[in-house]
Amino acid sequence: MGDHHHGPAKGLSRWLFTTNHKDIGTMYLWFSFSMxxxxxxxxxxxxxxxxxxxxxxxxxxxxxxxxxxxxxxxxFGAIMPxxxxxxxxxxxxxxxxxxxxxxxxxxxxxxxxxxxxxILAGTLFMEGGAPNFGWTFxxxxxxxxxxxxxxxxxxxxxxLGLSSIMGSxxxxxxxxxxxxxGMTYMKMPLFVWTWxxxxxxxxxxxxxxxxxxxxxxxxxxxxTSFFSAAGGGDPVLFxxxxxxxxxxEVYIIILPAFGVVSxxxxxxxxxxxxxxxxxxxxxxxxxxxxxxVWAHHMYTVGMPVAGELFFMYATMLIAVPTGVKVFNxxxxxxxxxxxxxxxxxxxxxxxxxxxxxxxTGLMLSIAPADFQYHDSYFVVAHFHYVMVAxxxxxxxxxxxxxxxxxxxxxxxxxxxxxxxWISFIGFNITFFPQHFVGxxxxxxxxxxxxxxxxxxxxxxxxxxxIYGASQILFLYNVIATIVAGKxxxxxxxxxxxxxxxxxxxxxxxxxxxxxxxxxx
Amino acid sequence: xxxxxxxxxxxxxxKLASTAVIMFAFxxxxxxxxxxxxxxxxxxxxxxxxxxxxxVQAGVDESRTxxxxxxxxxxxxxxxxxxxxxxxxxxHPGASNDTVFHARNPLPQAMVAQAIPSVSPSRAAAYxxxxxxxxxxxxxxxxxxxxxxxxxxxxxxxLPSDIHTITLSYTIFDVTDMVGGSIAAR
Numbered sequence: 001m002g003d004h005h006h007g008p009a010k011g012l013s014r015w016l017f018t019t020n021h022k023d024i025g026t027m028y029l030w031f032s033f034s035m036x037x038x039x040x041x042x043x044x045x046x047x048x049x050x051x052x053x054x055x056x057x058x059x060x061x062x063x064x065x066x067x068x069x070x071x072x073x074x075x076f077g078a079i080m081p082x083x084x085x086x087x088x089x090x091x092x093x094x095x096x097x098x099x100x101x102x103x104x105x106x107x108x109x110x111x112x113x114x115x116x117x118x119i120l121a122g123t124l125f126m127e128g129g130a131p132n133f134g135w136t137f138x139x140x141x142x143x144x145x146x147x148x149x150x151x152x153x154x155x156x157x158x159x160l161g162l163s164s165i166m167g168s169x170x171x172x173x174x175x176x177x178x179x180x181x182g183m184t185y186m187k188m189p190l191f192v193w194t195w196x197x198x199x200x201x202x203x204x205x206x207x208x209x210x211x212x213x214x215x216x217x218x219x220x221x222x223x224t225s226f227f228s229a230a231g232g233g234d235p236v237l238f239x240x241x242x243x244x245x246x247x248x249e250v251y252i253i254i255l256p257a258f259g260v261v262s263x264x265x266x267x268x269x270x271x272x273x274x275x276x277x278x279x280x281x282x283x284x285x286x287x288x289x290x291x292x293v294w295a296h297h298m299y300t301v302g303m304p305v306a307g308e309l310f311f312m313y314a315t316m317l318i319a320v321p322t323g324v325k326v327f328n329x330x331x332x333x334x335x336x337x338x339x340x341x342x343x344x345x346x347x348x349x350x351x352x353x354x355x356x357x358x359x360t361g362l363m364l365s366i367a368p369a370d371f372q373y374h375d376s377y378f379v380v381a382h383f384h385y386v387m388v389a390x391x392x393x394x395x396x397x398x399x400x401x402x403x404x405x406x407x408x409x410x411x412x413x414x415x416x417x418x419x420x421w422i423s424f425i426g427f428n429i430t431f432f433p434q435h436f437v438g439x440x441x442x443x444x445x446x447x448x449x450x451x452x453x454x455x456x457x458x459x460x461x462x463x464x465x466i467y468g469a470s471q472i473l474f475l476y477n478v479i480a481t482i483v484a485g486k487x488x489x490x491x492x493x494x495x496x497x498x499x500x501x502x503x504x505x506x507x508x509x510x511x512x513x514x515x516x517x518x519x520x
Numbered sequence: 521x522x523x524x525x526x527x528x529x530x531x532x533x534x535k536l537a538s539t540a541v542i543m544f545a546f547x548x549x550x551x552x553x554x555x556x557x558x559x560x561x562x563x564x565x566x567x568x569x570x571x572x573x574x575x576v577q578a579g580v581d582e583s584r585t586x587x588x589x590x591x592x593x594x595x596x597x598x599x600x601x602x603x604x605x606x607x608x609x610x611x612h613p614g615a616s617n618d619t620v621f622h623a624r625n626p627l628p629q630a631m632v633a634q635a636i637p638s639v640s641p642s643r644a645a646a647y648x649x650x651x652x653x654x655x656x657x658x659x660x661x662x663x664x665x666x667x668x669x670x671x672x673x674x675x676x677x678x679l680p681s682d683i684h685t686i687t688l689s690y691t692i693f694d695v696t697d698m699v700g701g702s703i704a705a706r
Binding site: 101102165168169173176177203204205206207210211212215223225226229230231232237240241244302304 | 537544546552555
């Protein structure tokens with residue numbers, strides 16, 4: 001530890017061998033953005049095919065590969081790593097720690113990710129094509145009827161699961177052990193709180209996902225029959241195991257987004273967050289409930305009525321803590337001295353659209369009604385309102401909010417606002433009509449549709465191209481900021497911002513808080 | 521709280537890594553058996569008991585008649601001719617009934633099959649007792665030959681009174697490649 005104040009190493013080895021939380025956070029963010037572009041390209045192919053009824057551009061088999069890879073890449077490649085990147089950058093700075101607790105493991109958990117996705121994307125060029133069974137990979141589609149590339153898919157899921165578990169262990173170890181003196185749990189910024197709870201969810205359920213794909217591997221190659229009725233197994237068991245992972249997974253995606261919004265809204269409302277304690281308890285309540293609602297994804301498999309009722313009521317219960325959060329954000333803004341910079345616009349967009357997604361979720365939770373909505377475009381509309389307008393909007397907000405702190409340059413506000421409005425309008429043109437075609441009976445994951453859905457689908461596709469294009473503007477704005485943005489050295493980029501990350505110099509030095517700050 | 525190391529970071533890491541390992545094992549040693557136990561106990565998915573029922577002398581309830589329908593399906597790629605000898609029977613709860621399914625292997629080589637039963641409505645599964653069934657075992661059949669496969673069953677006298685018709689469906693699977701592995705009929 002002789003040379004204490006060294007800067008970053010030079011060249012490629014800086015990124016390959018770095019143990020610096022800021023470097024690793026940056027790599028996570030760029031990696032997740034490149035996956036966002038890749039998954040977005042798959043989505044554009046889907047929407048181009050659905051632009052008109054009939055088959056125009058791609059074969060049905062390839063269309064299935066696109067829906068599968070779009071889901072997998074967006075969930076595991078874009079959204080999850082982007083929040084891990086944000087956690088890496090911000091958590092040590094928010095709790096006054098010099099770095100993550102386990103910097104070497106941090107390096108590993110990032111660097112095993114790109115190979116995992118290289119393998120997953122590589123399946124596109126293999127014999128039989130990429131996985132085509134949907135991102136939920138239900139057996140027996142993913143076992144008996146799967147293309148040979150399924151083995152590579154299983155391996156990539158194992159690797160990215162390992163990466164997530166290592167990342168979460170690191171975050172929990174950091175938050176529990178490296179807080180600055182005086183930073184009690186109930187003084188932690190809400191982003192740290194939501195990530196702490198998310199990390200516990202990840203440690204609990206990523207191994208379950210690993211178990212599910214291991215069973216698939218054994219059924220395919222080693223003669224077991226976990227999911228094969230011929231050997232005494234049961235395909236429905238797969239759905240139970242998958243959703244026991246899958247439901248907590250959706251909260252893994254959305255809780256850090258809640259954290260981001262809870263940081264940004266108080267800044268631009270110039271008021272402290274309303275109901276901090278209730279925010280923490282609501283987050284914990286959502287995390288707990290996420291473990292006992294999984295079968296609401298599978299109302300139609302033939303459960304006893306008592307089971308349907310239990311999962312229906314338990315699911316509806318989640319609306320209570322979620323409602324507490326929405327009301328707290330609204331109350332934070334109430335009578336605040338509000339301004340509407342880009343991060344705030346994205347947060348308000350989040351608030352409106354996520355709430356719509358929450359309401360359609362409540363509709364889907366009603367077991368008897370779900371038989372109509374199940375596997376329709378209504379479900380697609382619902383989860384894009386929570387995943388895109390929830391997670392992706394809050395991620396965009398986070399980038400605009402902290403980018404000046406990261407690189408010491410201010411982004412172009414006009415371009416940021418343009419990005420927001422094009423995203424907001426494009427997003428709604430894409431997904432709002434999908435509610436209608438879904439309720440009218442258009443099934444998801446099918447490359448063709450009945451003629452009466454043609455107008456709404458064309459609208460959806462146009463919206464998708466607009467939304468896709470707005471992300472190119474985002475990329476341009478970020479690069480332009482880093483290369484030639486207006487330099488700023490104000491420690492507090494935003495006058496209403498609170499928190500330790502705003503006490504360090506701008507741009508944030510390579511090493512921060514080598515001496516822990518004293519919190520009140 | 522149990523401490524496994526004096527270094528708090530190591531302590532946290534060891535506990536969390538163990539949690540991850542336990543959750544991985546949980547899928548195999550808890551979730552799978554628990555699912556099977558629940559399905560057997562509650563008759564979920566119309567699963568019937570995989571073992572022969574020992575009949576108890578409780579008398580025949582001649583005041584009730586229940587219609588039993590038989591359905592046979594071949595799993596994809598299964599070339600056998602497989603079906604019930606009668607598609608419908610009217611039976612009294614408590615009485616022992618016999619029927620046969622016929623099977624023919626049209627291919628030149630010997631094959632092994634496994635029939636998987638399912639009862640609908642699934643609530644009735646727990647009241648459908650099989651004292652003898654070809655589904656309890658794998659069924660080998662030489663090339664180009666046929667066999668009669670017996671089924672003997674009793675409908676429980678406690679069958680809920682609103683159930684008048686029960687459908688017993690068999691799907692026959694080709695398990696020739698799996699023979700040698702452990703296969704339990706359910």
